[in-house]
Structures are given as structure tokens and as C-alpha cells.
Amino acid sequence: TIKTIEEQLKDSKTMIWNSLFTESNKLQEEKKAVNNQRNDVSIRIEINTGALENIKTNLNKLVTTEEKYKWVNALAQTANGNINGKSKIALETYVQISYFERIINRANLRFMKMTNGQYELKRSTESDDQRSKTGLELNVIDHYNGTERDVRTLSGGESFKASLSLALGLSDEIHCAAGGIKIDTLFVDEGFGTLDEDSLNSAIEALNTLTEGDRLVGIISHVQELKTRIDRKIIVSKNKVKGSKVAVEI
Incomplete structure (x- = not known):
């Protein structure tokens, strides 16, 4: 009986x-798995900590960059004249305006004379809407009537006088501003x-003032009356057989 009990105890111990x-093996495997998970978490924490520091650094840079932007x-x-509610004047145009004003002032010296004091050129400071460049x-x-209007409303002859005055004003400004x-x-x-007769006389008179000194003024025109007003001419005549013919009158 004792032997039987001993055998049973032996089997039980086994x-x-x-x-x-x-x-124990199961717990070892679980421990190993937990350690692996812990290592993975530690690595992710380290990576995320570094990423967080980079985010903080880049966020500070972003704030600085946004302020600079x-x-x-x-x-x-x-500089580009794109401010809402303001006149659309770009920096380049702003600089050009300074020269344009001086050209207009010089042009008006002749334009007023050509039009017997009726017209004066003025730079427009407003546009039709604030979305347009000005x-x-x-x-x-x-x-004569105290009004101001778009220069495009001038008649053909008046427009010619304005164009001629601006060209002469530009010439004068270049002479004064470009070191002589x-x-x-x-x-x-x-x-x-x-041009009518009075306007033609005014235009020719203005051009005659330019010929003082060594300046040469050439007029290209088909107006017959100019032939009697100009001393030295180059006349181009058409010939159906021989083509154009050039004659010089001095």
C-alpha cells in the first residue's frame, strides 16, 4: 500500500x-512577447519624441515665415498696385508718372498756344472702377466751358495737336533730363x-520754333498748302510708267 502511494505520489509529481x-514555457513566451512590445513602444516613443521636437522647431519657423510672407x-x-480700395498704380507706373507729369507740363506750353488757350492736358487720377490700373x-x-473730359473725346484735329504737343514735350524733357x-x-x-486753317497755322508756327539752332524738323504730308509754307522740300511723285520720282527743292 505504501508502495502504491509512493508510486501515485511519483506520478503526481511528474x-x-x-x-x-x-x-513556465508559456510565461516565458508571454514575457518575451511583452518585452518585444515594450521595445517597439520605446522605439516608437523615441521616434515620436524626435518628430515632436522637429514639429515644434518647424512650427516656430513656419510662424516666422508667415510673418515674413x-x-x-x-x-x-x-508695388504691383493691387491694394483693395486703392488706386491701381504699380511701382513702375508710379515712377513713370513723375516723368509723365513733367512731359505734360512742357506739352501744355505748346498745346495751349495751338488751341488759343482753350485746352490743357491733365493726367487722370481716377479710373472707371477700382479694379482697373490707373x-x-x-x-x-x-x-472755354470749365469742363474736364477724356482726351479721346477730342476731334481729329485737336487730337493731332495734343499728340504733337506731347511729342515735343517729350523731346524737351529728354533734352533737360538726359544731361543735355x-x-x-x-x-x-x-x-x-x-486741321483747319487756324490750327494749321498754329501747328506750323510751333514747328518753326523748333528749327531754331541746329534742329531739323521733317514733315511728311499730302496737304497742298504746306508746299507753299515749307522752303526746302523732297517731293515724291508717282509715275505709272517709270514708278515714283523724287525731286529736291532747296
Whole structure:
């Protein structure tokens, strides 16, 4: 009986040992899995911590860059004339306006004389709407009735006088602003046919003042009356057989 009990205890110990061994192996595997998970989590924490630091650094850079962008963008919008609610004048146009004003002032010295004091050129400071670029448009002041209107409303003859005055004003401004550089030759192509007798006389008188000194003024025109007003001429005549013929009269 004692022997039987001893054998039963031996078998029981073996079973318990096997059970404990199996459980131990299972726990070892679970421990290994937990350690692997812990290592993975530690690695992710380390990576995420580094990423968080990079995000904080880049966020500070982004804030600084956004502030700089706002300043540069405001400057660019101003330079390009794109400010809402303001006149659309770009930086380039703003600089041109300074020269344009001086050219207009010089042009008016002749334009007022050609029109017997009726018209005066003026730079327009307003556009039809605030979405359009402004700065280099022209108006004309009519001193006979005290009105101001778009220069495009002038008649053909009046437009010619305005164009001629602006060309001469540009010539004068270049001469004064470019260190004494002279424009010695000026050609006027057509336009005289739209002028009445008084306007033609005023235009020719203005051109005659330019010939003082060494300046050469050439007029290209089909107006017959100009032939009697100009001493030196190059006359081009058509010939159906031989083609065009050139004659010089001095």
C-alpha cells in the first residue's frame, strides 16, 4: 500500500512538474512577447519624441515665415498696385508718372498756344472702377466751358495737336533730363490734313520754333498748302510708267 502511494505520489509529481514546466514555457513566451512590445513602444516613443521636437522647431519657423510672407506680400501688392480700395498704380507706373507729369507740363506750353488757350492736358487720377490700373491716362481741360473730359473725346484735329504737343514735350524733357542730350531731328508723319486753317497755322508756327539752332524738323504730308509754307522740300511723285520720282527743292 505504501508502495502504491509512493508510486501515485511519483506520478503526481511528474504531472505537476510537467504542468509547471509547460506553464513556465508559456510565461516565458508571454514575457518575451511583452518585452518585444515594450521595445517597439520605446522605439516608437523615441521616434515620436524626435518628430515632436522637429514639429515644434518647424512650427516656430513656419510662424516666422508667415510673418515674413505677410510683410513681403503686402510690399508686393503695393508695388504691383493691387491694394483693395486703392488706386491701381504699380511701382513702375508710379515712377513713370513723375516723368509723365513733367512731359505734360512742357506739352501744355505748346498745346495751349495751338488751341488759343482753350485746352490743357491733365493726367487722370481716377479710373472707371477700382479694379482697373490707373496712372498714365490723360484728360483734357476745356477752359472755354470749365469742363474736364477724356482726351479721346477730342476731334481729329485737336487730337493731332495734343499728340504733337506731347511729342515735343517729350523731346524737351529728354533734352533737360538726359544731361543735355539733344534730339536734333524730328519727323512728323501726316495729321495736318485734319486741321483747319487756324490750327494749321498754329501747328506750323510751333514747328518753326523748333528749327531754331541746329534742329531739323521733317514733315511728311499730302496737304497742298504746306508746299507753299515749307522752303526746302523732297517731293515724291508717282509715275505709272517709270514708278515714283523724287525731286529736291532747296
